[in-house]
Amino acid sequence: MVKRSFSSWNKQSKVLPSLRQLLKELPINKLPSLCIGTSLLLSTIFIIPTAQAASCKIPKSYYKNVSCTATNGYFLAAKDFGEPVALIDSKGKVILDLTRYQKVDANNLSEGLLPVLSKGRVGYINMQGREVIPTSYDMLSNGKNWARPVSEGRIVVKKSGQYGVISTGNQTIVPFSGSISNIDDYRGGVTRVSKNKSISWLDKNGSPTANPNAVSPKPSSKNDTFQASSANTMPNKSPVQNNELLSAPSSAIKIPLPPAGFTTLQPQQQDGKWGFVDDNNVVMITYSFDEVRPFSEELAGVRIDNNWGFLNLGGELVIPLDFDNNRVIYGDSAEKANSFVFKNGKAWVSSLETGGKICINKQGKYVGCD
Structure with missing residues (x-):
């Protein structure tokens, strides 16, 4: 069982009497709509602290808004409206000052590099705060997924609206091309490139290579099972549509x-x-x-x-x-x-x-x- 913090229980003890008083004073024809709102409020009060506690342990710090990242032991401190402030460790110590950036993508912190956004341009900084990839690349999208993580020392980026791949040293690995519609992150030393409505595979040097997922045909039988390739890529039944x-x-x-x-x-x-x-x-x-x-x-x-x-x-x-x-x-x-x-x-x-x-x-x- 996950223990709730004292502060969360204290908030609950103050909120519940207020709700009881409101129920007494409210006209009977307003009760159904209030009950819906009340149930949502109560679920927020009781469930969210438990869910947060289960996902990760937020360190003590001077920052008001701290959240987990995709990398164990690193946490993002932000302002009330989401602007990044600092990357901190499990002891609350500041690792990186992030105040000069519009956004950072802490969920894509990978291989020691963090995607950052400055004046609408994407770059990457290391754990010493140095921009090893200058903020000179396009956002991949205007929404949540505006940057990719480092994957096996390679980064999928966009420049002048064209896809390409660079190294962590900012060297071009896959040349930028308007014919490329998508590039997968590297997995098992290869990437999959969609270009001119066809698919090709490139190695970490940007050279063509064989499809690592190719499987030899097998005689069909009722007992055959579909075997996936061993190549690496980075519940109630429901259809996966959206x-x-x-x-x-x-x-x-x-x-x-x-x-x-x-x-x-x-x-x-x-x-x-x-x-x-x-x-x-x-x-x-x-x-x-x-x-x-x-x-x-x-x-x-x-x-x-x-x-x-x-x-x-x-x-x-x-x-x-x-x-x-x-x-x-x-x-x-x-x-x-x-x-x-x-x-x-x-x-x-x-x-x-x-x-x-x-x-x-x-x-x-x-x-x-x-």
């Missing part, structure tokens, strides 16, 4: 199962969101996710906001989005890629404070990882 999937019933829109002779679906990124395509580059599962893993043992890990779940090849969430991204502790990008991936019927979905791993089986039940 962000309504958390509330949509399983009887809603269905995604057809893959055709006969099909091997597996491949992860693909577009405008900062992930989905899955078939071998002909036809979108089978829409670009709805903030992060995904490749299909393995017929299931793929998917993340929306801060929560992970698993979907099947038919696009249904068969294991709920119940697993907190901040509860998995990993040492490097290679270890990170092993999380939320099924191997021998088990997937690593959480970590103990001692460093031990917590796994689930394909029914979503907790099991030992060994």
